[in-house]
Amino acid sequence: MIVNNLKHIALFKGxxxxxxxxxxxxxxxxxxxxxxxxxxNGEPAERFYxxxxxxxxxxxxxxxxxxxxxxxxxxxxxxxxxxxFEDDAYPYSAEIVGSSQIMVLPNSVxxxxxxxxxxxxxxxxxxMARCRRQQDKEIEHLSIQNASQRIGCFLxxxxxxxxxxxxxxxxxxxxxxxxxxxxMQPETFSRALAKLRDKTGIRVxxxxxxxxxLEQLSIYSCAACSSEFPCxxxxxxx
Amino acid sequence: MIVNNLKHIALFKGxxxxxxxxxxxxxxxxxxxxxxxxxxNGEPAERFYxxxxxxxxxxxxxxxxxxxxxxxxxxxxxxxxxxxFEDDAYPYSAEIVGSSQIMVLPNSVxxxxxxxxxxxxxxxxxxMARCRRQQDKEIEHLSIQNASQRIGCFLxxxxxxxxxxxxxxxxxxxxxxxxxxxxMQPETFSRALAKLRDKTGIRVxxxxxxxxxLEQLSIYSCAACSSEFPCxxxxxxx
Numbered sequence: 184m185i186v187n188n189l190k191h192i193a194l195f196k197g198x199x200x201x202x203x204x205x206x207x208x209x210x211x212x213x214x215x216x217x218x219x220x221x222x223x224n225g226e227p228a229e230r231f232y233x234x235x236x237x238x239x240x241x242x243x244x245x246x247x248x249x250x251x252x253x254x255x256x257x258x259x260x261x262x263x264x265x266x267x268f269e270d271d272a273y274p275y276s277a278e279i280v281g282s283s284q285i286m287v288l289p290n291s292v293x294x295x296x297x298x299x300x301x302x303x304x305x306x307x308x309x310x311m312a313r314c315r316r317q318q319d320k321e322i323e324h325l326s327i328q329n330a331s332q333r334i335g336c337f338l339x340x341x342x343x344x345x346x347x348x349x350x351x352x353x354x355x356x357x358x359x360x361x362x363x364x365x366x367m368q369p370e371t372f373s374r375a376l377a378k379l380r381d382k383t384g385i386r387v388x389x390x391x392x393x394x395x396x397l398e399q400l401s402i403y404s405c406a407a408c409s410s411e412f413p414c415x416x417x418x419x420x421x
Numbered sequence: 422m423i424v425n426n427l428k429h430i431a432l433f434k435g436x437x438x439x440x441x442x443x444x445x446x447x448x449x450x451x452x453x454x455x456x457x458x459x460x461x462n463g464e465p466a467e468r469f470y471x472x473x474x475x476x477x478x479x480x481x482x483x484x485x486x487x488x489x490x491x492x493x494x495x496x497x498x499x500x501x502x503x504x505x506f507e508d509d510a511y512p513y514s515a516e517i518v519g520s521s522q523i524m525v526l527p528n529s530v531x532x533x534x535x536x537x538x539x540x541x542x543x544x545x546x547x548x549m550a551r552c553r554r555q556q557d558k559e560i561e562h563l564s565i566q567n568a569s570q571r572i573g574c575f576l577x578x579x580x581x582x583x584x585x586x587x588x589x590x591x592x593x594x595x596x597x598x599x600x601x602x603x604x605m606q607p608e609t610f611s612r613a614l615a616k617l618r619d620k621t622g623i624r625v626x627x628x629x630x631x632x633x634x635l636e637q638l639s640i641y642s643c644a645a646c647s648s649e650f651p652c653x654x655x656x657x658x659x
Binding site: 244245247252253268269274298301304308312316318319321322325366405406407408411 | 462481482483484485487489490491503506507512513535536537539542543545546547549550552553554556557559560561563564565604643644645646647649
């Protein structure tokens with residue numbers, strides 16, 4: 184079954200075989216190249232998507248042409264599904280930013296199941312609550328962390344937070360994307376990264392970041408955050 | 422019945438009399454003065470709250486003592502209810518910021534009803550989707566609007582957006598609170614307000630803002646926003 188991967192994600196726990204059969208009947212597995220636009224903000228939303236591999240950027244564009252990145256997602260994530268609560272229109276645009284294998288699925292099947300299966304509705308509520316908490320945190324950070332602290336926070340979420348001392352972090356996507364994910368202009372990002380280097384002694388080599396002292400990085404970044412480090416209950420940045 | 426007000430809010434549409442009776446059996450109507458802390462971020466959450474009148478600030482504090490305002494709510498809003506999806510702990514602190522009449526209600530009754538009444542679970546999903554959209558917008562604005570545009574956006578949401586030309590806006594709470602709601606230091610807020618005055622010709626007299634030309638304000642503020650003015654589907658800022 185194409186949809187076997189879906190059976191393992193928390194959202195669909197407790198859904199019966201009839202639901203998966205119905206999804207399977209309409210599911211398509213597709214490969215997409217970098218640059219492909221999957222849908223545009225406001226378009227009628229007939230499908231939701233499961234990322235088997237690759238990277239997808241969710242974004243919106245302002246009237247003056249600036250792009251606001253909503254999220255950058257990778258394998259195991261779904262997107263487009265919240266449109267079923269948004270008058271069946273996509274609340275953002277989606278673009279493939281790294282070659283991806285994507286499972287294309289019908290929103291109508293999801294919608295019917297949520298209306299009839301309280302277990303799925305409750306799973307969806309937990310999922311939405313997690314998203315809300317994540318967004319809450321993001322708003323907090325945008326309000327009170329400086330740009331260098333925000334980059335530090337992004338890096339910390341890419342680590343195994345239980346480790347101590349020296350770690351090597353690989354950036355999940357290129358620096359331009361990291362900057363836009365953090366809502367920064369490239370120049371702001373460069374300046375803030377340089378400052379973070381001065382403050383915490385990290386070393387950046389291409390897509391690799393060497394941290395000699397994880398604690399130093401967390402003391403600097405987490406001072407302007409209401410959660411304690413290591414941070415619990417948060418989806419990782421990637 | 423104390424809980425009669427609840428019957429009219431969208432969240433509880435489709436809930437039966439047994440649910441309201443059960444809420445009524447535990448409901449208390451209380452008056453609180455400005456400054457009262459209702460609960461602290463992370464505390465066990467046994468109750469949720471409905472605001473009959475007044476103003477409540479939801480916030481979190483960072484390790485270095487800075488306050489991040491999550492929201493400022495008024496009559497007709499509930500708070501504390503999402504804790505039922507957060508391991509029964511409050512995800513923020515709540516403080517009374519203007520004398521308030523508050524209905525105190527048991528989370529356990531809400532939780533049981535959501536688990537058993539799919540209609541309520543679906544209402545809650547719509548409600549969470551609306552919150553998510555609102556937060557999404559806030560993240561977008563924090564990333565790409567400048568401080569003056571954010572104040573302009575806040576003012577626009579207080580108007581009847583269908584009106585044109587001259588309008589008078591009354592700030593819903595004092596300027597210090599408006600600043601913290603927008604995640605700005607008081608000095609940043611003052612500077613940004615002065616700039617907004619220069620750019621759009623608005624006049625501020627205490628808690629009143631005179632706008633000669635609503636279109637000029639929206640052209641300035643909404644240039645850095647992905648929604649068109651008037652903005653649909655958004656909860657108002659207050």
